[in-house]
Amino acid sequence: MTEYQLPKAYDFKSTEPRVYEMWEKGGYFRPSNDPLKPGFDPSVRPFVISIPPPNITGELHVGHVLFVSLEDLMVRYHRMKGIPSLWVPGTDHAGISTQIKVEKMLEAEGTSREQVGREEFLKRTWAWKEKYGGIISTQIRRIGASCDWERERFTLDDGLSRAVREAFVHLYEKGLIYRGPRLINWSPALKTAVSDLEVEYSEEQATLYYFKYMLKGSDEFIPVATIRPETILGDTAVAIHPEDERYQKFIGKTAIVPMLGREIPIIADDYVSREFGTGALKITPGHDPNDYEIAQRHKLPILSMLDANVKVTEVGGPYAGLDRYECREKLWADMKAAALVIKEEPYLTTIPRSERGHEIIEPMISTQWFVKIQPLAEAAIQAVRDGRIRIIPERFEKVYYNWLENIKDWCISRQLWWGHRIPVWYCDDCGRQTCARTDPLLCAHCGGKNIHQDPDVLDTWFSSGLWPFSTLGWPEGTPDLKYFYPTTIMETGYDILFFWVARMIMMGLEFTGDIPFRVVYLHGLIRGDEGRKMSKSYGTAIDPLTIMDELGTDALRFTLLVGSTPGNDQTTPGYKKIEANRNFVNKIWNVGRFVVSAIGSVTTDDGRRMTGDRRRTTDEWTLADSWIWARLQQLVRDVERLFQTYQYGEAGRQIYDFFWSDFADWYVEAAKLQLQKEETKTQTASTLVRVLDISLRLLHPFIPFVTEELWSHLRNAVGQNSILSSLGAEWPEALIIAPWPEPRPEEGWEAEKVTTFQQMQEIVRAIRNLRAEKNVKPDRRIPATFVLAREGNQALHDVLAGDRKVIASLAGLDDAKITLVDSLPSKPEGHVTLVVGSVEIHLPLSGLVDAEAEKARLGKELAETEAQIARLEKLLASDFANKAPAPVVQKERERLAMFRETMEKLKSQL
């Protein structure tokens, strides 16, 4: 029989790519029940996730690693459960950020997008996409993502473009898309409109400017305050509160716009606050959302005093052509000279800034395309309200409702070139619009040939909103769409609940008539040290690629998964933390090495038969076997419960604790001794194999690489061993498709054996503790006398009377010199005495025993025990005894009895 050998340290560097290739080539990422393959069974319900498509411009950051790990965990878990599982991968064309990249590239070449023209620009952008657009996908593979790459999609590929076109035309024909001049958020840097969601508000120090609005033909004036004096040029009214006695007399009169001399009315509106500023408000409907609404109410004219380049238009008269801030300065200076200025004061206010370029957003009137969103929003609210869609954690439902209930029409047109072009053509002859599924050659209304397409493209989120079904073939009724839709879980960060999740729900319901997914799982964000959003500029970002190079993918995955609680943020893990999990990975590897060598040591059949179920009958199990098996069964149940409630982090921690603290620290140590004895050898090796096998299965969704690699070694080693090979008889060829562990509570252990092992652990700990305290050299084997009444302690008594090799080895005792007696007439001289529950342990530590110190130590222990007894007596005498559930009370009673026994023993030693 060949001895199976494993390298001393786990080499993740060579393993990871090899294992990933094995998975992918093996076809394991494809759903086990596939409508495109023979033998398809439509009645089996699949598990489906569509990946939140990363931007093609994206560079891998920890956020990616977190979401990919979470989704991979979910998919691997369901796959192992035997459920046909599909994870659809893909990327997003990322209109704005891709366009910026290519523009920068052109700029470096000394040209610009305007110079090369639209067609050439798009050609260049596609070329850029071909070259760099796949990088993020490659990086995602590296994390171990078990996506079905044969179904990979791109938001701008043909199929998805068709979906976008269909969606637009559908809404257009239904009257839910309209075009018109509205006040929108203008991004001066990008020179495009952006949606409300793409505007961020930041609190900043600004100046509040007070000035005089002179009344026509009078020396009287109304004092007005503004933060943006340049917008005076676009004023079309001055508003005051209708009941403000200070200004009442001015209502209906005319005011004169400073420096321009334009005449505007003085109006009354409830919106104006009497307390704030001067109590009078200048109205600039062309550049302020509130003013715009007031203007609507009062039918005021709307002036655009800034153009697309945020330069003053002809409305600004002498200021035309100036930049908005140059104008502010110059106008204010001129007003000062004209004695129209009252004062300036510092003022803290919220400034709208672009989410992307961070420049100040300019509200402007512009002709754009909008989606009339309210009808869609109502359906989306209903879907969550009636439970068809569940949001995890639940508290985000409130946030979701709140947003949808107050939603405003969605501006979907962008003045960019990279994206889905708006499928509307304007006729130069009749002036009407043609919106069509296929590019028209003639005007649908007059048949004229002089038509031209709208130059704008759609908001990237418009195509993302279709993602769960467009990736499955919609609008075609493909087999994929029929089988895999609706998808199961939408896993993403809560920061895009509005941007993306809500829109997918709205669009899914509208276009497919069904929900796009059943569950929304929102993970927390990874933040920098001070709780801020993570960003490289704060210097808190770790580079996942470097980390994976240095510590391995599994270590990083495990760290992030274990640190993740639904909806709660986590701080960027430090190097140390990932290192600790690298150590865990190494631990697993080394336990694997031990188990593999243990298998190799089973070379002769001990003559005992396995049961029909290929397992030893349980009466041959040692205490340790029963104990570890019981712990493992508990773990399997707990992990299942935690997975069902999406508590993946807690599940990971529990497996970690079991594997390290129970399996490695105790069972493996006990196994070393058990393997030396013929009677227990085969049984021990078999337990090692079974516990490792199940542990690896439980760990696989968290750390797929080591587990897969180690499992294949385990499988080989078991397979090559004629005595143990039946253990692996039903194992598949790879861990990735090995069945998920089911609890088997009925087999292999009795509660008594488990508690007895735990008593043994306590004894071992007590002795180790004493050795450390007394500075007993680790290699010094010491004799021991155990005193334990047989009556009432049969199980423990049997252990101490039987084979003592395990306990001797673990506690550093001399197993040839261990004696067990039912009672001892008197305390032996020169011994140190320990009392553990009902066991008395006497250790002859000549030369180390100081009678006085011993007395003090025992006295202290007695005092502690008595304190516990007092506490429990008080507790059991209280209402607790008759109000708490019986098992809880019983537990405390037993504890009290144990302490009393210990107290007696201690007293007799003093």
Place this chain on the structure above:
RNA sequence: GGGCGCAUAGCUCAGUUGGUUAGAGCGCUUCUCUUACACAGAAGAGGUCAGGGGUUCGAGUCCCUUUGCGCCCACCA
């Protein structure tokens, strides 16, 4: 202005139907290269679970409140 989250050991954090001596990793102290692992093993120190009040036989856990930090939403110039 509304809504939400967080506050537990020196540091980073677990602790989800309330069960009675609160856990981990890192760091720290002492010992050990014991034939899976020094990326390790053994032992140990370290917490009035932010403050206050309440419900309960019992509260880190549920309710109210105060304070501090953070996030989201919102049209006060």
